[in-house]
Amino acid sequence: MQRLGWLASLLADVVGVLVFCAVGRRSHAEGLTLAGIAATAWPFLTGTLIGWLASRGWRRPTAVAPTGLTVWVCTVVVGMLLRKLSxxxxxxSFVVVASTVTALVLLGWRAALGLALRRRADV
Incomplete structure (x- = not known):
């Protein structure tokens, strides 16, 4: 069950980054092809995976800190560095939007889950 938990959390992060990239492409009238989304997403997904490794995300996958914060910062910083290099x-303005949206996505689901679990424990 523990393995399923961290895999589901990693998948939630990957899906969140993919949705961010797809919405961004759509808002700029770029195609929503698999190749187009992959081209936009790869720098950010690389950062997400580096964040998971750096934080050892499999240990506390749903924790806002340190896992969520590390994954978020790595997603943005590595993503932007790789975009610049490519x-x-x-x-x-893109850095601000990307930082804000990925924070909402990568930290938001963790915060919401933590709140729901605390409320459930109080019942």
Whole structure:
């Protein structure tokens, strides 16, 4: 069961990043092809996986801190560095939007789950 928990958490993070990238492509009238989403997502997904490794996310996969914060920071920082190295855009406005949206996605589900579990324990 523990293995399923961290795999589900990793999947939630990956899906969240993919949705962020797909919505971003859609809002800029870019195609929603698998190749297009993959091209946009790979820098961020690389950061997400580095964050999981750095935080040893499998130990406390649903924790906002340290797992969620580390995954979020790595997703944004590594993602932006890789985008810059691959000549993709890293405008300040994009960094702000990406940081905000990925924080809501990667930290939000963890915070909501923690709140729900605390409320359930109080009942």
């Amino acid at each position: 000549s993709a855009g890293v405008a300040v």
